[in-house]
Amino acid sequence: MALLTIVLWTTLCGLLAGLLLVVALLPSRYVKHSPASKESVVVQVLVLGDIGRSPRMQYHALSIARHGGSVDLIGYHESPPHPDLLTNPCVKICPLAPPPKLLRSRSIPFLVAGPSKVLWQVGTLIWVLGYQTKPARWLLVQNPPSIPTLAIALVVSVLRNTHLMIDWHNYGWTILAGTKGRSHPFVEISRAYEIVLGQAAPTANVTVTHAMARQLKGDPYSIKTPILTLHDRPASIFQPLDSLADRRDFLEKLPETRNLAPNIISGQTRLVVSSTSWTPDEDFGLLLDALVAYARDPSARPLVAIITGRGPQKTYYEERMRELRDSGKLPNVRVFTAWLSMEDYATLLGCADLGICLHMSSSGVDLPMKVVDMFGAGLPVAAYSKYESFGELVREGENGCGFETSDELAGILARLFSDRGAEELRALRNGARKEGSLRWDEEWDRVLGRVFGVID
Template identity: 75%
Template sequence: MVYLTVVLWSTVVGLLTGLLVVLVALPSRYVQRSPVSVQVVVLGDIGRSPRMQYHALSIAKHGGRVDLIGYHESAPHPDLIANPHVKIYPLAAPPAILRSKSIPFIISGPLKVLWQIGTLIRVLGYTTPPARWLLVQNPPSIPTLVIAFLISILRNTQLMVDWHNYGWTILAGTKGPAHPFVQISKAYECVLGQVAPTANLTVTHAMKRQLQGPPYNVTTPILTLHDRPASIFQPLKSQSDRQSFLERLPETKDVAASILAGQTKLIVSSTSWTPDEDFSLLLDALESYAETSSSCPIIAIITGRGPLKAFYQARIQALQAEGRLPNIRILTAWLSIEDYATLLSCADLGICLHMSSSGVDLPMKVVDMFGSGLPVAAYSGYESFDELVKEGVNGCGFETPDELAKIFERLFSSDDNKARAEELRVLRKGAEKESHLRWDETWDRVVGPVLQLT
């Protein structure tokens, strides 16, 4: 197994070297650069990469030219499509067979990387015009970091890496920390983190501290840019707006009157349905809460798409069929960004089940919830949690289903208890205060000066 891994990755390196030779032969017009231009790269779905979309919008707002590069699988932010300073360059997705589980990962993994190498080099080196800056999301780090590094050298472009997390820790969550690919990925990420970037962004102070120490030892400048909500996420303006939306939305229109009267509580969560979000926590907590004598009816709306959605839908149906969720309705939905933002502002509580693989990243969904003035109950078992959620101020933390069930009991009991109502009001007030901290102001202060746009 180890021998095969070495052979396959040696093939990758050999082909990459050959591609480098091709890149060296780039005509001279490709190494000229525009004075205010940025390539923004995400090796993922652009529409599901809010932070990179916000980068693009901020650059364009200040007159910069943006080439936004990534997979075009879901609708990007509408302001990106309408902005004349932004051009989207879709990456060709790998063939379906490489994205399926019909062939072993040890074979499909390197082949998928080779495909991505080819598409990235074509778009970054030939399709798009030269740029002053190349802003890359990490993860995924393979092959993004090495290709971005080579392009930045050959095109005389400055490279900025936006560290959302670490690719190797995410891979370790599915393959185990001892897997050869995980060890290769870790070494690759550490080495390129040291030699590649001109500057770095991190989503937390904890991640910045970690990158500055071993095994990363990054010596180039590191700036912390906390995620902030975009302008589309706003607190509810009036109860009439809430009524209008709840009566229109298919998932809530038949219970809108009960929600508006406070007799039914509305909770919302968004997810990509991946292993780093254990929805068993929420289902077990709701099951436990439903058994309490003072439980208030709950409607839970879960938004998003992903590989484990069918699995959890089947489990939800089984729980409901067995009568183990009395007074609880769990619905899954796929909403437009506008409807999702309004839903957050109309809900009573947001739920976040994000489990940080590195311990130092933060979930964007909580930022969006705060932007909408929605208090949260969030999984808290990682180091950077309190950089975003303040216990008893704008939300509550939990690590087990029992702890989450107790939060539901404390906030949603049907008993006429003024203390419970007051706690939820305090949390909402704290979330609304967080909503005042916006992306544009933070970005202008942290990133704009580096890109020489502010």
């Protein structure tokens, strides 16, 4: 506890020093925004994460730029971003310097590494938001992560006369609770911090679900500033793939499916796709258990599962997959992991028979973007369903199926991939196409276009 106290005081002092530095130096960068044409609207879009793995924030940037606004897209530049961002003259990517490798090492205790990373992030955020970019009319910040993003964003927005909008994807403290436990002191601190900054910081808020908006309006958040709901919608890159020739060409090119392409095209072998960040809030073991149960039925059709994404638990589960394969528990089932470009991932979804989502909401009121992408490609889903906002995206029997256990998922696979399930799978695919027909641009224009001032 003594060490915790020291670390907390160090963090607080560092944050205070950083904020004082901003207060001392930033006023000279203050500008007054006058009513102007939409071409002069400047928006800073901030994500304290990898830009390439933050599709919603990338889509915000593209929507603003599509209407002539200028965007500074700020975040870590680790994986390739959306290709349109790289060619759009209205978008400037402003990379944040990542923390030193020493602070990312697992050999350093969390009580030391966590606050140290926060101090590093304070410095880099102040530098990029306050000095490398010009004052903006709006600062749109993703939450989570909330520490130190919300505090720095609030101070910078006040000193630079910028309107601050928080895009609530989830709650940082509930994610932290999933790894540290609900009673951990840092979880309590994170929760209090997020509540206070949520009440004090924004000019406006946007949420991914109606359920989250209702929660933010009530206790303990009690946010009084406007809260809008902008459901995630697929970008134009995700499209149904109807051409058999195009499907065949792609499957023959992809290493994981090259030798199986004819059987997948004919329907003799079924193809399922799941995207995961390999984190504890997605129990990949549930899918493996379901595949083992599915494979026990000798009449079950051969199945190929491709799992895309990167994350901390990937190596662990790859070892489990090897053990299951070597022990003969996955006959007629082949599981591959892959890291694909956005274009190839979108095409893979268009080639698949079913998408699988293992997202387990830490807050109960967020939604997985990966399901939206699947619908954009006309791909029905089987998704973990035990959280409040599930029905805002997946409608049972219309565009997908929900499950809570591995046996339920195995049952869905067996039913949909049987001869008797062909009609049901076809109906779900039609429902997925219908759901995916409403695109991000339409939804964004309706909800946020006038708020940012890029639409009359």
